[in-house]
Amino acid sequence: MGDFKKKSICLDAEFTIDGGKEEAACVDLDGEWSESSKVFRHSSFDNPDIEFVSGEVGEGGDHMNITLKNLSTVQIVIPGDKTVAYLSEDPNEKYPGTADIVKAVDNVSSESTQKDASQSLSEKDLKLPSDQINGINSDDAIEATVDNDVDLKND
Numbered sequence: 121m122g123d124f125k126k127k128s129i130c131l132d133a134e135f136t137i138d139g140g141k142e143e144a145a146c147v148d149l150d151g152e153w154s155e156s157s158k159v160f161r162h163s164s165f166d167n168p169d170i171e172f173v174s175g176e177v178g179e180g181g182d183h184m185n186i187t188l189k190n191l192s193t194v195q196i197v198i199p200g201d202k203t204v205a206y207l208s209e210d211p212n213e214k215y216p217g218t219a220d221i222v223k224a225v226d227n228v229s230s231e232s233t234q235k236d237a238s239q240s241l242s243e244k245d246l247k248l249p250s251d252q253i254n255g256i257n258s259d260d261a262i263e264a265t266v267d268n269d270v271d272l273k274n275d
Contacts, residue, residue: 124210125153128162129184133200137190142173144187152181154209159184163216165204169196175205 129147137143159175173187186205190196198204206216 124208124213125151125157126206126208126210126213128203129159129186129205129207130203131186131198131200135188135198135200136195137170137188137198138195139190139193142187142189144185146178147184147186149177149182149184149207153177153184153207155179155181156211157184157207157209158211158213159186160206160208160213160215162203162206165202167196167198170198172205175207177207 127149131145132147135143135145155177157177159177161172165172169190169192171189171191173189175184175186177184184205184207188198188204
């Protein structure tokens with residue numbers, strides 16, 4: 121277990137996408153790949169104007185289709201030798217940059233602070249008499265609770 125094929129993928133030929141357009145590229149693969157292989161945007165492909173829409177191994181496993189979208193208003197040319205995708209037969213493969221994303225989120229979470237006690241909502245602030253809501257019996261009261269793990273901010 122763990123002997124899954126993996127490969128970085130180039131488009132093999134210059135690929136032009138007009139501004140605002142979405143285009144699919146077909147790339148020949150060496151050998152036969154599982155049609156259930158996972159395809160991700162390669163972590164080194166860092167053009168912010170190109171969205172990686174989808175990627176899949178085609179029928180027969182000898183080629184793959186990659187769909188990219190140009191988010192800019194100008195034509196973009198991707199050189200054929202530029203690595204754009206990562207292909208893996210591992211069914212449990214995670215996006216190669218996942219660990220970096222989780223680390224960044226953890227850093228942001230640890231840097232954020234709890235609200236000042238003077239800014240926090242009191243229990244009184246979280247109750248609303250039902251007579252202020254149409255169609256609800258005036259004997260009822262609605263209570264809201266706040267999860268202590270949620271950081272409430274006044275922006």
